[in-house]
Amino acid sequence: MSTITKEWTIEKIRKVLAALDKKTGLKGAELPIKTGNAYHRLGYFSYKPEDVCFYFSLAFMNNPRTKETAAIDVIRHEYAHYYVWATNLTKLIPHQAHVWHHGEDWKYACKMVGADPIRCHDSANFKDRDVDEAGAAALAAAEDVQEFNMLAHIKKWNVLPKPKEECERLNRWLKEHLPAGLYFEVGDEVLQREKGFGSVIDTYPEYNGRQMVMIRFEDGHEEVFGNRFIMKVLNGAIDFTQYK
Ligand SMILES: [Zn+2]
Numbered sequence: 001m002s003t004i005t006k007e008w009t010i011e012k013i014r015k016v017l018a019a020l021d022k023k024t025g026l027k028g029a030e031l032p033i034k035t036g037n038a039y040h041r042l043g044y045f046s047y048k049p050e051d052v053c054f055y056f057s058l059a060f061m062n063n064p065r066t067k068e069t070a071a072i073d074v075i076r077h078e079y080a081h082y083y084v085w086a087t088n089l090t091k092l093i094p095h096q097a098h099v100w101h102h103g104e105d106w107k108y109a110c111k112m113v114g115a116d117p118i119r120c121h122d123s124a125n126f127k128d129r130d131v132d133e134a135g136a137a138a139l140a141a142a143e144d145v146q147e148f149n150m151l152a153h154i155k156k157w158n159v160l161p162k163p164k165e166e167c168e169r170l171n172r173w174l175k176e177h178l179p180a181g182l183y184f185e186v187g188d189e190v191l192q193r194e195k196g197f198g199s200v201i202d203t204y205p206e207y208n209g210r211q212m213v214m215i216r217f218e219d220g221h222e223e224v225f226g227n228r229f230i231m232k233v234l235n236g237a238i239d240f241t242q243y244k
Pocket of ligand 1: 077081101102119
């Protein structure tokens with residue numbers, strides 16, 4: 001076993017979880033980590049309210065035939081289960097009952113945390129995945145994982161994030177095709193019927209001419225509305241023309 005760890009321990013596993021937390025903004029490393037020597041189950045994440053925890057089989061992780069890449073993938077696999085639970089991802093990507101815990105929501109989480117989206121660990125998949133000590137250290141430090149705070153994004157917009165280029169493409173389209181009263185940019189003044197006047201502090205593009213608009217109202221509170229549920233102040237007058 002080429003390894004940075006020589007021997008996996010709870011503390012070393014926790015470090016790998018903490019490195020993932022740094023990229024995701026979550027707090028998986030704060031959860032209890034249980035270990036055992038089972039071979040039928042290499043790991044699991046439990047979200048039972050009275051027993052939220054990770055479990056890892058040290059017999060598997062410390063087996064001389066287990067590669068470092070495989071051990072780290074098992075940690076990331078379970079972290080992806082935690083990710084789905086912690087971000088409530090299933091609300092945005094319903095998982096199909098027949099695939100149980102390994103549905104599209106979990107696969108999406110795997111992509112976000114660099115885990116193999118494969119239900120059962122298969123050592124054959126790691127046949128060619130050897131890393132030297134620096135490579136193992138980089139994986140343990142989650143250097144290959146993109147930094148993204150999913151929880152903050154979902155809390156703010158209540159939709160899945162789109163790739164940056166897709167946002168830019170959609171924003172260009174919206175700007176070109178929407179009437180001035182329906183297209184919003186940061187700094188625009190708006191009126192919302194119940195909440196009053198405010199100004200746009202952020203926007204997020206959607207499909208079909210829709211745009212989500214975050215507004216800071218005069219009382220200081222911030223709230224997101226669809227572009228069809230707010231009115232723009234255009235040249236000092238409220239534009240009612242697009243309002244439904
Ligand atoms: Zn699993």
